[in-house]
Amino acid sequence: MxxxxxxxxxxxxxxxxxxxxxxxxxxxxxANPWQDLGQFFLGVATPNFFSTEGLATALLRTVAFAFVGVTLGSVFGFLLSLAYRWLPVRLFCAFIRAIHELFWALIFLQFFGFHPLTGVLAIAIPYAGIFAKVYSEIFEEADPEPGRLLPPGTNRAVAFLYAKVPDCWVQLRTYTAYRLECGLRSSAILGFVGLPTLGFYLESSFSMGMYSDAGAMLILFYVLIATMPLWVRPKLLPVFILAAPFFLGEGMPIVWGNVERFFTEDIVPAPLREGEGLAGLLPWLGDxxxxxxxxxxxxxxxxxxxxxxxxxxxxxxxxxxxxxxxxxxxxxxxxxxxxxxxxxxxxxxxxxxxxxxxxxxxxxxxxxxxxxxxxxxxxxxxxxxxxxxxxxxxxxxxxxxxxxxxxxxxxxxxxxxxxxxxxxxxxxxxxxxxxxxxxxxxxxxxxxxxxxxxxxxxxxxxxxxxxxxxxxxxxxxxxxxxxxxxxx
CATH class of the missing domain: 1.10.3720.10 (MetI-like)
Incomplete structure (x- = not known):
């Protein structure tokens, strides 16, 4: 019961x-929702894999953004998890993971533009907060018995590396693999804000009513996810991680003056920027x-x-x-x-x-x-x-x-x-x-x-x-x- x-x-x-x-x-x-739905399913049933130029490149960049973003997120998330018991670290991680990848992408687009760094950071920053939270919970719920078997006086860092990490390794690896799958989904939707991943071509096909092209992209994405156990092998991971940055594309050069202006002018509340002071800030906030x-x-x-x-x-x-x-x-x-x-x-x-x-x-x-x-x-x-x-x-x-x-x-x-x-x-x-x-x-x-x-x-x-x-x-x-x- x-x-x-x-x-x-x-x-x-x-x-x-x-x-x-x-x-x-x-x-x-x-007007005709079920007719439109039928046309969409017909497009999925009759996919056109050869009509969209650059589809293979989009898939490759979707994978590349996912690998680079998740790798950076997992590394910094692991480091943050070691200090996660401290309140400032927990608050920082909670804040960065609470902002969606697309919001991060919209922020970075304003000063990095369509540079690969925009997509990488949009995935890596929130994922670092997520990894820190989950890794720390895995460590907290680990069996303390292996640590008690170490010789008395063993250094805490040594005990952590030789007792805690091996005991949690399967959970850490399993969750990281799952987060890589999430990274592929995050990478795909970055195309909806203009980055050259799968979502960009999917949105273009739908907007033009080319359902067979959209169906082909969805099928390729499902195959990409479903076959991950076949191509994401532990021995190949170093190769993927080292090669991924070279497939992100180049993008436009970063204008660092735009970065400075964004933080010093653009995001400053309008009343403060225009010299109205606190008298103008409260009505602005109220509005x-x-x-x-x-x-x-x-x-x-x-x-x-x-x-x-x-x-x-x-x-x-x-x-x-x-x-x-x-x-x-x-x-x-x-x-x-x-x-x-x-x-x-x-x-x-x-x-x-x-x-x-x-x-x-x-x-x-x-x-x-x-x-x-x-x-x-x-x-x-x-x-x-x-x-x-x-x-x-x-x-x-x-x-x-x-x-x-x-x-x-x-x-x-x-x-x-x-x-x-x-x-x-x-x-x-x-x-x-x-x-x-x-x-x-x-x-x-x-x-x-x-x-x-x-x-x-x-x-x-x-x-x-x-x-x-x-x-x-x-x-x-x-x-x-x-x-x-x-x-x-």
Missing amino acids: LAYPTVRTSLIFLAIAIGGLLVADIAITT VMANEALPGIWNTVVLTQIALVATGILSLLAFPLISRHFGGPVRRTSGHVLLVIARSTPEYILAYILLQLWGPSMLPAVVALALHNGGIIGHLIGRQSSTIHLRPDAPRGFVRYSWELVPRLYRPFLAFLFYRWEIIMRETAILGILGIYTLGFYVDSSIQELRFDRAMLLILITALLNIGVDTLGRYIRRRLALQTLPTC
Whole structure:
């Protein structure tokens, strides 16, 4: 049976999501949405792999940006994890990871332009914060027994390298490999802001209605993700890491005067820049808060809560697709393919596709967030369910699902769900760039209008909102005695 606190918490979040649906903009506004959707699937079924010039180069640069960004992020994240117990380090890591890769890219574009450094830093900086958090939690939850077996008086650094790291190595390697997959998704969507990765060509194909070309790009991206175990081998990693910087492209030269002007003039609040002082600053802040920040926060929170509950429902429905307790090998293989597609497609790309087909509203964003995150959690819970041994006379069908498996999996399921709460919030904010009225919409609008002071303030508010959700998620996991770092 499920414990009362977990049931009560689940019902509270369900009630909040239902309340959000009552005020959310959930609608299909295009004239022929199902016809457009059919044309898209026809394009996926009839891909054109040879029409787009530069597609191979885009794939290569997508991989190169991912490898360089994730490598730098993991190295600096590991170093930060060693000092993560210090509050200033935790706050710094929380801040840099709370800002989405696309926000970082939009910032660096203003002074680096379309230089490879823009894409590399956009991935490396938030990933360093993520790596620091996860690596530190892995170290904290490691078995202390190996360290006790070392000779008395052993140096702490030596003990860490010879006892802690080897004991955590499998988890560190597994998470880093997963983060490389995430890096490929992040690298792909950088093309939507103009960098020469896969997203750039995908957006161009969709805008021109060339669904077969877009289908070819999506299929190539799925193949790239699905075949990672075949081509990302430990012995080849040094080769990939050393070679990747040479495939980033050159881009335009960096004008360092633009960098100086951005930090000394562009992001300084307009009243201070124009000499109005504090007397002009307060009305300026009030205007930003009333007309941009508060509406953006409201829509971001509403969309996040709906997407969070939708993700949970979809995860619980999806895990039987790959569980050994349901169906045979053919069904499980088909289920694996479906979940790989769902979790491999970045939320941003899914939302972009659905917005083209259904029109601008929160519905494409909810569906995109639920499919992607539901695919991830459904995959993890499905794998975990396969490790459960049922008695020979255990019931079958829906009774097995509802009475035998869900009660045993519900706590790790909640741990995964609350762990991804912050991630869903980050993605919700950035989806505003596509025209949904979350914080990202107002950030992008301010950048388009060259009002970088407003954009930076809104990005700061976005980061603080993400930090708040992450803190609340950690509190709920501790209160319900869920794992701090859910693993599977």
